[in-house]
Amino acid sequence: MSVERPAITRPSALRAWRLFICLAVLSNSASGGGPATGPFDRAIEIARPRVVKLYGAGMGRQKAYGSGVLVSPDGRIVTATSLMLEGRSLRAVLADGSSYAAELIARDPYRQLALLKIDVRDLPYFDVTRDSHVRTGDWVIAAANPFKVASGREPVSVAAGIIAARTRLAARHRRQDFSYDGEVLLTDVVVSAPGAAGGALVDARGNLVGVIGRPVVSTRTNTWVNYALPVAEVATFVLAPDAVEARTRPDPTAERAAAEKRLLQLGLRLLDVGGRVRPPYVERVRAASAAHTAGLRANDLILAINDESVATCNDVRTALQALEPQTPLSLFVKRADDVVLIELASAGES
Amino acid sequence: MTRNRPVVDGIRWQLLPLLLILAGSAPAGRADEAAISATALRTHQRQVFQAALERIAPTIVRIDTIGGAQAVREIQDRGGDTVVAATFRQADGPTTGVLWTRDGYILTSSFNFVRQPAIITATLADGKRFVAHLVARDRVAQLALLKIETEDLPTPPRAPLEGLRPGQWALTAGLGYGSAKPALSVGVISGLRRNEGLCAQTDAKTSPANYGGPLLDIEGRLIGICIPKAGRGTDEIAGVEWYDSGIGFAVTHDHLNQRFEALRSGTDWHAGVLGILTSKGDRAVGDDSPSGVRIERLAEDGPAMDAGLEAADRIVELDGHAVDRPLDLRRALATLAAGQTVSVAVDRDGKRIRAELTLRRADEVKPIEPPTSQPSGRSQPFPIPVPEPQP
Numbered sequence: 001m002s003v004e005r006p007a008i009t010r011p012s013a014l015r016a017w018r019l020f021i022c023l024a025v026l027s028n029s030a031s032g033g034g035p036a037t038g039p040f041d042r043a044i045e046i047a048r049p050r051v052v053k054l055y056g057a058g059m060g061r062q063k064a065y066g067s068g069v070l071v072s073p074d075g076r077i078v079t080a081t082s083l084m085l086e087g088r089s090l091r092a093v094l095a096d097g098s099s100y101a102a103e104l105i106a107r108d109p110y111r112q113l114a115l116l117k118i119d120v121r122d123l124p125y126f127d128v129t130r131d132s133h134v135r136t137g138d139w140v141i142a143a144a145n146p147f148k149v150a151s152g153r154e155p156v157s158v159a160a161g162i163i164a165a166r167t168r169l170a171a172r173h174r175r176q177d178f179s180y181d182g183e184v185l186l187t188d189v190v191v192s193a194p195g196a197a198g199g200a201l202v203d204a205r206g207n208l209v210g211v212i213g214r215p216v217v218s219t220r221t222n223t224w225v226n227y228a229l230p231v232a233e234v235a236t237f238v239l240a241p242d243a244v245e246a247r248t249r250p251d252p253t254a255e256r257a258a259a260e261k262r263l264l265q266l267g268l269r270l271l272d273v274g275g276r277v278r279p280p281y282v283e284r285v286r287a288a289s290a291a292h293t294a295g296l297r298a299n300d301l302i303l304a305i306n307d308e309s310v311a312t313c314n315d316v317r318t319a320l321q322a323l324e325p326q327t328p329l330s331l332f333v334k335r336a337d338d339v340v341l342i343e344l345a346s347a348g349e350s
Numbered sequence: 351m352t353r354n355r356p357v358v359d360g361i362r363w364q365l366l367p368l369l370l371i372l373a374g375s376a377p378a379g380r381a382d383e384a385a386i387s388a389t390a391l392r393t394h395q396r397q398v399f400q401a402a403l404e405r406i407a408p409t410i411v412r413i414d415t416i417g418g419a420q421a422v423r424e425i426q427d428r429g430g431d432t433v434v435a436a437t438f439r440q441a442d443g444p445t446t447g448v449l450w451t452r453d454g455y456i457l458t459s460s461f462n463f464v465r466q467p468a469i470i471t472a473t474l475a476d477g478k479r480f481v482a483h484l485v486a487r488d489r490v491a492q493l494a495l496l497k498i499e500t501e502d503l504p505t506p507p508r509a510p511l512e513g514l515r516p517g518q519w520a521l522t523a524g525l526g527y528g529s530a531k532p533a534l535s536v537g538v539i540s541g542l543r544r545n546e547g548l549c550a551q552t553d554a555k556t557s558p559a560n561y562g563g564p565l566l567d568i569e570g571r572l573i574g575i576c577i578p579k580a581g582r583g584t585d586e587i588a589g590v591e592w593y594d595s596g597i598g599f600a601v602t603h604d605h606l607n608q609r610f611e612a613l614r615s616g617t618d619w620h621a622g623v624l625g626i627l628t629s630k631g632d633r634a635v636g637d638d639s640p641s642g643v644r645i646e647r648l649a650e651d652g653p654a655m656d657a658g659l660e661a662a663d664r665i666v667e668l669d670g671h672a673v674d675r676p677l678d679l680r681r682a683l684a685t686l687a688a689g690q691t692v693s694v695a696v697d698r699d700g701k702r703i704r705a706e707l708t709l710r711r712a713d714e715v716k717p718i719e720p721p722t723s724q725p726s727g728r729s730q731p732f733p734i735p736v737p738e739p740q741p
Contacts, residue, residue, distance in 0.1 A: 039392055136534055137399035139392045162399065165533035170443075186527055188535035188555045190594055204392040220443025221526045221558040223593055279416055279468075301416070303471055303479070309414050311442050332471075332479050337499070339471060339479040 039204065040141050040160060046206030047143035048155040049095040049124045051199055052077055054102070054116075055148075057087025067144040067156060067199035068092060068116060069211055070125040071238050075118040077102065078128075078238055079198030080214040085114055092118050097153025106241030111180050111233055112173075112214045115241050126200065128235040132207035134185065138163045142189045142228075144199020144212055156199065161189030163209075164226075171216035171225055178216045184227040185210045192216075192224035201228040210234070259317035266291040266329075266344070270313045278313040282333070294344045300333035398568060403523055403534055405570025409506040410532050410563060411447040411456050412473040412525045413482070413496070418465030438590045440465050446524040446532070446563035447472065447496060448575055449503050450610060454480075456496040457606055458562030459577045460487045460586045463494050472498050488609050488619040490684060491548050491601045492577040492586055494562075495613040506564060508603050509571035516541055519568035520552045522576055522598065524560020533559060537596070539573075546677075546684035549599040550574055556598030558590065565600035574600030584621070605685070612687060622688040622709025625652020626659070627718045628676060641674045642666040642697050652715045657707035659696055666702070667695035688714070 054077075056064045064087065068079035077092055084090070085104055092102040100118035107114050134140065140163055145156045164186040171178040187201065191212045201210040210228025218225045263269065267289020271281040280302040285292045302310055305319040306329065323329065331342040426432060447458030456472055463470070463484060472482040480498035487494045520539045523532035537554030544551045552565055556576045565573045579599050580589030589599070601609075612619055629644040642664030648655045665673050669692040671682040686692060688711040695704050 135396065135400070136531065137396040137403070137536075139395065162396075162534060162536045164535055165527065165529035165531060167527050167529035167533070170528065186529065186533050188537075190555075218441070218443070218527060218559075220441055220528050222439050222441040223557050223559065225527070226594070301469065303414065303416070307477075309444065311416055334469060334471065334481055337481050339481055341479075 040139070040158070043141045043202050043204050043206040044143070044158050047141060047158065047200050047202045050126050050208075051095070051143045051145075051156045053093040053145045053148070053150060053156060054079055054084060054198065055091045055093070056082075056084030057089055065145070065148045065195050066197055067195060067212070069198065069200045069208065070123055071128050071234075072125050073121065073123050075100070075120045075123055076105075076125075076238070077116040077118065078211055078234055079114050079116060080212065081107065081109075081112040081114050082197060082214060090116065092116065093152075094120075094123070095153070095155045106237075108237040108241070109179060111182075111229055111237055112178070113211070113229065113234065113237050115238060126208035128208065128231055128238050130207060131231050131235075132203050132205070132209055134163050134203055134209045136163050136165055139204045140187055140189065140209060141202050141204070142187070142191050142196065142199060142212065143202065144191065144196040146191075146193035146196040146199075148195050159189045159191075161187050164188050166230075169216070169225070169227060170219045172219055173214060173216050177219075178214075180213070180229070182233060183230060184213065184225075185230055187226050187228065189226060191226045191228065255321050256317060259321040262320040262323070263317075268296060270316060272313040280310055280313045280316045290344055290346070291342075294342050295340070296331065296333065296342050297335065300335050300340070302331055302333050303339065304332040306330055399521065399534060399536055402521060402566055402568055402570035403532060406506050406523070406564055406566050406572065407532060408475045408504045409449040409572075410475060410523060410525065411449060411458075413445045413447050413456075413458060413462055413562070414471045414473070415445070415463065415465065415467035415469065416471075417468030418463075438587050441558065443528060444525050445558070446526060446560055448562070448564050448572065449474075449505055450495075450606075452501065452503050452505060454498040454500050454503060455485070455610070455614065456482065456498065457575055457610060458494050458496060459575065460489075460492050460494040461558065461561045461578050461590065463487070464586050470496065472496060474503070486613040486616050486618050487586075488613060489584075489586070490619055490621045490687070491605065491609055492579050492588075493575065493601060493606070493609060493613070493619075495610065506566075506572040507570065509567040509569070509573045511573070511602055511604055514539060514542060514550065514567075514573065514602075520550075520554050520573065521566050521568070522552065522554040522556055522560050522563060522600075523566065524557075524563035524576070526557070526559030526561075532563065535560070540597070543681075545579055545599055547681035548601050548605050548684055549577070549579065550602050552598050552600065553596040554598060555594045555596070556600075557593035565598075572603055574602040575606060576600045608685065617689075620688040620711045622683060622686045622690060623652075623712045623715055624654045624683075624694075624707070624709065625649035625715045625718070626654045628679070640664060640697065643673055643676050643679050645696075647718050649718045650716045652718075653707045653710050654694075657694065657705040658703075659694070659705065659707075660698065663696035663698050663703070665694060666697050667693070669693060683709075 050070045052068045054066045054068050064084045066082055066084050068077040071078050090102045091099055093099045102116040102118050105115050105117050142159045143156050150156050169184045192215045196212050197214050199212040200208055203209050208231050210230050211234045212228050267286035268282050268291045269284045271283035272278055282298055282300045284298055285296050310316050326346050329344040333340050445462035447456040450457045470482040471479055473479045482496040482498045485495040485497050516539050518539050520537055522535045525532055527533050535555040537552050540553050541551035561576050561578055563576055578589035580592045626645045627647040629646055645661055645663045668682040673679050688709050691708045
C-alpha cells in the first residue's frame with residue numbers, strides 16, 4: 001500500500017511531510033484515472049495502520065495469533081485475552097511490516113482484555129477517551145486479521161457491516177461462563193473468527209467504537225456472537241490498567257443464602273424438587289406477606305424478574321440476589337392461561 | 351440535521367491544511383469531496399435503517415419458552431444405519447416472531463419450538479406479555495403459528511413482492527440476543543424463489559437470534575419470515591449450520607398468507623407426496639426430450655397409483671402449475687400439503703390424461719423399491735460418472 005494519508009495523531013512535522021506525499025499521490029491518481037472513493041476509504045485509512053497483527057507461541061491445537069489495537073503513540077496495544085499470551089514469545093507486526101517483541105504489561109480478567117507494550121515511538125494510535133456513541137444501524141468497519149490471512153507487511157483485513165444492537169453479554173467460553181457480562185456492541189460483521197479478537201471496530205469516520213472481544217458462544221442462542229467491547233469499557237482498562245481488580249466470583253453458598261433470605265422476606269417458597277431443569281413454580285405464599293399482598297399465589301410460574309427472563313429456580317435466586325435492597329420489584333408470572341404482572345414496592349433488605 | 355454538523359466540521363478541519371497547500375488543485379479537491387459525501391451518506395443510511403426498523407418494530411414479538419427437551423436427530427450413516435446424531439443444541443434465550451393478525455395470531459419459525467416447550471409466552475413491543483398457544487406447525491416451510499388472546503394489534507406492512515429484485519436492500523431483525531430493541535442486520539436480496547419457490551434469499555445475517563423474525567425492505571415493510579432452511583434437509587433445524595454465513599432464507603409473505611389460512615385450522619402442514627419415483631436427474635438445458643417429469647415407478651396403493659397413473663407417464667401439470675422439469679414439480683408440491691386433493695395432467699403416448707389425486711404424508715405411502723440396475727435420481731443427487739471397465 002503506497003497511498004497513505006496524514007495520520008491525525010502524528011506529530012505535526014511528520015504530518016506536513018506526509019501531506020506532500022499525499023499531494024503527489026492524489027494528483028497522480030486523480031489524473032491517472034481517478035482515485036478510489038469508496039464510502040469507507042477514510043475509515044480504512046485510519047484503522048489499518050492502528051491495528052497490529054499478533055503472534056504468540058502455540059499450545060497444542062490452539063490458535064496462537066490474533067489482532068491488537070494501538071492505543072498510545074509509544075506502543076501500547078490492547079488485545080483480547082487468549083492462549084497466545086501464555087507463551088514465552090509474543091510479537092506484534094505493524095501495518096508497514098515492522099515486527100517487534102511485545103511485552104504483556106496488564107490483564108483485565110473481567111473484560112478479558114490484555115495490554116501489551118512494544119518499544120517504538122510516534123506511532124499512529126486510537127484515542128480511547130473519545131467515544132463516538134454509535135447507534136443501531138450505523139455502518140462499522142472491522143479491521144482485524146481473522147485466520148491470519150494477512151502476513152508480512154500486508155495490512156489487516158477489513159469488513160463492513162452495521163451495529164446490530166447494544167445488549168448485555170450472556171456467553172460462555174468453552175464450558176465456562178464468560179466473565180464479562182456488561183454491555184457489548186453487537187454487529188452483523190462476522191468477527192467471531194479465529195484471530196479477529198483484539199481487532200478494531202471503527203465507524204465510517206474512522207473513530208474507534210469498540211475492540212473485538214474473545215470468541216464466545218451466546219448462552220441465549222448457542223451461536224458464536226459477533227460483538228465488540230465498547231470503547232468506554234476498553235478505556236476503563238487501558239487508562240488505569242493497574243486499578244482493574246479481578247472480579248472474583250462470590251461464594252455460591254453465601255449467594256444462595258442471601259437469595260433464600262430474600263425469598264423468606266417476600267414470603268414465598270419455590271417448588272424446587274431437584275432435577276436438571278427446575279421451572280420456578282411458587283409452592284407457597286405466606287399469608288399477609290409482601291408477596292401475598294402484591295397478589296402472588298401458589299402455583300404461579302415466575303417468568304421474569306424486573307424484565308429479566310427466569311427459566312429456573314436458580315435463575316430466580318440469581319436475580320433476587322443481584323437486586324439492590326429496597327428497590328421496586330416486578331414479576332411476570334403465568335397463572336393458568338394468563339400472564340400477571342406483580343409489583344412490589346421493595347425487594348426487601350439485603 | 352444538527353447531528354451531522356460536527357461530522358462535516360471535523361472533516362473540514364482535517365482538509366484545511368490540505369486545501370491550503372493544494373491551493374486550488376482541483377483533482378485532489380474533488381476526490382476528497384467525494385469522500386465527504388460518501389461519509390455523510392453513510393450517516394443518512396443509519397437513519398434510513400433505523401426508520402425501517404421502527405416501522406416494523408411494533409409487530410415484532412419476543413417469544414420465551416419454558417421446559418422441553420433437547421432434540422436429537424436420527425440420521426442415516428454412510429452404511430445406511432439409523433443413528434442418533436449430535437444435533438444443534440437449542441438455547442434457553444428468547445426468540446422472535448411477527449404479529450400476523452390484529453386478533454393475536456403470530457407467525458414464527460418452528461425452529462423456536464423444536465424442544466416442545468411446556469409453556470410459551472409472547473411479549474409485545476410495548477412490554478405486554480401473554481401466554482401463547484402453539485396452534486400448528488408447518489413441517490415444510492419451517493413455520494409455526496401461535497395465538498395470544500388480545501385485540502387491536504398492529505400488523506406489519508407488506509413489501510410488494512412483484513418488485514423484489516436481487517441487489518435491493520434487505521434487513522433482518524431479531525430479539526434472540528436479549529437486546530431491548532431488535533438487533534438489526536443489513537444486506538441485500540441475494541435470490542428469489544429459493545427453496546422450492548418458498549423463500550427469498552438474503553446476505554443479511556440470519557441465525558437463531560432472528561429465526562422467526564422479519565426480513566424487511568428498506569421501507570420497513572415485511573418481505574418474509576426468516577427460517578434456517580437451507581439445502582434439502584427437511585427437519586425443523588435443517589440449515590442452522592449455515593447461520594450468519596451470508597446465506598439466509600425467509601419465507602415470502604405470499605406463501606405466509608397461504609400457509610396461515612391452512613395452519614389456523616389447527617392442523618400441522620406436512621409435505622404431500624405423489625408416491626412416485628421420477629426419472630434420474632434433471633433435463634439438461636437445450637435437451638429436446640419431451641417436456642414433463644417421467645414417472646419411473648409407483649408406490650403400491652399410493653396417491654398416483656390410486657389415480658390411475660402409470661409408469662412412463664410424463665407429469666406435465668400439477669394443481670394448475672405447468673411442469674416441465676423436476677424443479678417445477680418440487681415447487682408445485684411445496685405449496686401443497688398432505689391431504690389436499692389436486693388435479694394432475696400426464697402425457698401418455700402423446701395423449702393428455704387428467705386425474706385427481708389426494709396427496710399423502712410420506713409415512714403413509716409404501717416405500718418404493720428403487721430399481722437395482724439403475725440408482726434413483728433422488729438417492730444420488732449428484733451422479734458421479736463411473737468409468738467404463740476397459741476391455
